[in-house]
Amino acid sequence: MTAASRTSLWRELIHKPFFWGIVAILALLALNVVKDPAYLAMSVNPNNGNLVGNLIDILRQAAPIMMIAIGMSLVIATGGIDLSVGSLMAVAGAVSMEFLNAAGDSGSVGVAFAAAGLALLITAILGAVNGVLVAYVGLQPFIATLVLMLAGRGIAKVITGGQNTAASSDPFRWISNGYLIGIPVVFILAVLIVILVGWVVRRSALGLMIEAIGINPKASRMAGIKPKGLLLTTYILSGILAGIAGIMSVGSVMTVDISRTGYQLELDAILAVVIGGASLAGGKFSLSGAFVGALLIATLDKTVLFLGVSSSATPAFKAIVIVVLCLLQSERVRSWFRTRRREKPAASELKTMKEEVQA
Amino acid sequence: MTALTAARVRDEPVAILDRVRRMIQANPSVLPTIASVVIFVGMVVYGEVAYGRILQASTLSNLLINNAHLIVLAVALTFVIITGGIDLSVGSIIAFSSVAGVMLANAGWNAIAVMVVMVGIGALFGVVSGVLIRYFNVQPFIATLAMMFLGRGLASLLSTKPERLGEDSPIRWIGVQLKVVDGPKVNDLVITPAVIIAVIVVLAAFFVLHRTRTGRTVYAIGGSESSALLMGLSVQRTKVLVYVISGALAGLAAVLYTARLGTAQNITGIGWELDAIAAAVIGGTLLTGAYGYVLGSVIGALVLGLMNVLITRDGGIPPEMTTIITGGILLVFVLLQRAVTRKKE
Numbered sequence: 001m002t003a004a005s006r007t008s009l010w011r012e013l014i015h016k017p018f019f020w021g022i023v024a025i026l027a028l029l030a031l032n033v034v035k036d037p038a039y040l041a042m043s044v045n046p047n048n049g050n051l052v053g054n055l056i057d058i059l060r061q062a063a064p065i066m067m068i069a070i071g072m073s074l075v076i077a078t079g080g081i082d083l084s085v086g087s088l089m090a091v092a093g094a095v096s097m098e099f100l101n102a103a104g105d106s107g108s109v110g111v112a113f114a115a116a117g118l119a120l121l122i123t124a125i126l127g128a129v130n131g132v133l134v135a136y137v138g139l140q141p142f143i144a145t146l147v148l149m150l151a152g153r154g155i156a157k158v159i160t161g162g163q164n165t166a167a168s169s170d171p172f173r174w175i176s177n178g179y180l181i182g183i184p185v186v187f188i189l190a191v192l193i194v195i196l197v198g199w200v201v202r203r204s205a206l207g208l209m210i211e212a213i214g215i216n217p218k219a220s221r222m223a224g225i226k227p228k229g230l231l232l233t234t235y236i237l238s239g240i241l242a243g244i245a246g247i248m249s250v251g252s253v254m255t256v257d258i259s260r261t262g263y264q265l266e267l268d269a270i271l272a273v274v275i276g277g278a279s280l281a282g283g284k285f286s287l288s289g290a291f292v293g294a295l296l297i298a299t300l301d302k303t304v305l306f307l308g309v310s311s312s313a314t315p316a317f318k319a320i321v322i323v324v325l326c327l328l329q330s331e332r333v334r335s336w337f338r339t340r341r342r343e344k345p346a347a348s349e350l351k352t353m354k355e356e357v358q359a
Numbered sequence: 360m361t362a363l364t365a366a367r368v369r370d371e372p373v374a375i376l377d378r379v380r381r382m383i384q385a386n387p388s389v390l391p392t393i394a395s396v397v398i399f400v401g402m403v404v405y406g407e408v409a410y411g412r413i414l415q416a417s418t419l420s421n422l423l424i425n426n427a428h429l430i431v432l433a434v435a436l437t438f439v440i441i442t443g444g445i446d447l448s449v450g451s452i453i454a455f456s457s458v459a460g461v462m463l464a465n466a467g468w469n470a471i472a473v474m475v476v477m478v479g480i481g482a483l484f485g486v487v488s489g490v491l492i493r494y495f496n497v498q499p500f501i502a503t504l505a506m507m508f509l510g511r512g513l514a515s516l517l518s519t520k521p522e523r524l525g526e527d528s529p530i531r532w533i534g535v536q537l538k539v540v541d542g543p544k545v546n547d548l549v550i551t552p553a554v555i556i557a558v559i560v561v562l563a564a565f566f567v568l569h570r571t572r573t574g575r576t577v578y579a580i581g582g583s584e585s586s587a588l589l590m591g592l593s594v595q596r597t598k599v600l601v602y603v604i605s606g607a608l609a610g611l612a613a614v615l616y617t618a619r620l621g622t623a624q625n626i627t628g629i630g631w632e633l634d635a636i637a638a639a640v641i642g643g644t645l646l647t648g649a650y651g652y653v654l655g656s657v658i659g660a661l662v663l664g665l666m667n668v669l670i671t672r673d674g675g676i677p678p679e680m681t682t683i684i685t686g687g688i689l690l691v692f693v694l695l696q697r698a699v700t701r702k703k704e
Binding site: 331 | 495501502509511519630636646681685693
């Protein structure tokens with residue numbers, strides 16, 4: 001490999017949307033290692049052959065964030081936003097816990113599937129409500145989903161009667177806490193879903209059409225794309241993915257905490273999408289970027305906790321990250337960098353001109 | 360332009376109806392404001408008939424006392440929404456500002472200084488969102504969403520348990536109930552300095568928005584930013600200004616709320632941005648900007664406050680339904696606005 005091709009490869013890597021996300025993850029992990037050199041150590045549990053360690057915990061925590069981040073990527077790519085994902089997680093948790101609690105059969109796989117299916121059905125319906133309001137009624141996406149963000153937690157409270165319902169179901173719990181060939185099931189599931197969604201949107205014209213809507217809805221309609229149906233599909237998909245995230249997050253403790261499950265996770269989703277290099281103005285998305293973004297958020301959560309800061313303070317750090325990312329995306333900051341790069345040749349040109357004049 | 364002219368008492372009731380009809384025809388966007396006035400009156404009448412003791416001095420003064428902070432927030436959001444923006448950070452500004460304020464007061468700071476700092480904290484948040492939006496073209500809801508999480512996080516960094524304001528703190532004076540009319544039994548007309556401050560804020564906002572050049576610029580930005588720029592209006596300065604106003608008023612709302620309650624906590628004000636947006640929207644402020652009335656937002660805040668009173672009085676509605684009902688009302692009004700604006704298109 002020649003030096004030139006190596007630098008171009010390097011340059012290409014730097015311009016990948018997820019490059020800086022990976023750099024940030026490594027930086028955070030390095031910070032943790034400085035505090036505790038054994039942080040990255042992973043061991044195999046001798047009893048069941050499962051991997052245990054901080055890295056595995058991060059993967060496990062990242063799974064629900066990945067789900068809502070994938071949904072949010074698609075919604076943001078259409079130029080919209082879905083603020084209701086956190087509340088939908090609570091709804092999914094409430095529905096599944098109530099169902100399992102009522103069914104009472106803690107060993108049955110069928111009951112666990114039914115609970116998950118019912119939860120996903122209801123979040124799909126709520127996602128469809130968002131979609132109808134945005135696509136057919138023409139409300140601004142953030143206000144339409146804001147209503148459900150507000151009401152969704154209320155719906156979860158009504159479903160559980162204001163209680164934090166607990167239930168027991170071993171198959172359901174296995175989704176969040178189980179292991180498959182030593183790796184957490186929840187992470188494998190998340191990766192599979194990310195690959196599936198990515199395969200569907202990139203192998204078909206779906207992804208392109210979603211981006212077309214985000215760039216210019218009118219033009220995309222004239223080009224023969226039906227924005228309304230696509231928007232509806234996108235919001236339903238976001239609802240279902242939020243439902244999966246909800247199932248994942250209640251499954252690990254088998255309790256739905258109606259005021260805390262999925263609380264403020266819409267920011268995590270937005271953050272993951274922005275870290276992944278997508279523009280908040282819509283028109284482009286990167287699922288691999290959102291995937292890395294979700295991993296970064298899980299790492300950030302763990303790191304803040306590990307450094308001894310109260311977990312309720314993490315939003316402040318995330319807010320700072322999101323502000324910095326927004327600044328980096330902004331035209332003004334980019335033009336600063338551009339002028340700085342151009343300044344040198346401009347100055348030398350001026351010099352030669354002066355010299356010519358003198359001569 | 361104001362909605363109140365429609366409600367001004369005339370000699371013949373027919374003339375009022377005629378005036379209202381003409382006003383709606385000329386400017387359909389007053390419809391949501393009129394609807395919210397009708398709803399407010401309807402709620403009062405329904406409450407009086409169904410539960411009684413609504414239309415009396417003590418209930419109405421409690422309505423004002425308990426919602427003084429919400430009225431201030433609704434006014435704040437009115438400014439921002441009229442420019443076509445949004446401020447999602449007001450709730451957590453209140454959390455951070457009130458926790459910081461109570462801690463400073465307990466550390467022995469002068470009460471006036473503490474209150475100035477509390478308002479200043481809000482204004483500072485507003486400056487940051489404003490600069491992000493104005494200089495870096497960040498979408499308003501993203502910029503203020505970031506401020507929302509920053510405020511909540513900073514408040515949690517300060518303290519995660521309820522901070523109590525000292526019993527003898529002069530700040531509490533703002534929440535002291537003063538009897539204006541001594542009615543029979545407990546039916547007194549009561550007022551607190553907080554209510555007076557809220558009324559002053561409303562009047563000042565009314566003056567600025569409807570009677571000054573700045574106010575007209577705010578409306579012009581919402582109508583069409585590029586047109587406003589071409590007209591030579593100070594668009595950029597005003598854009599930052601509305602977020603500073605919104606933040607500072609959120610800081611002021613923190614003062615009013617803390618003084619009444621006497622405690623502050625990092626979870627104070629969760630969801631209040633939604634209440635404030637709902638109040639402004641119910642009061643007839645269009646989320647797309649350019650239309651809205653300060654007094655309409657006040658009515659909107661009172662509708663929400665009265666709704667809480669009615670839900671409590673009813674007793675049959677579980678309290679967790681409150682957010683669903685608020686969301687439902689917000690949705691109905693947004694749909695109403697959508698219908699009105701679509702007709703104009």
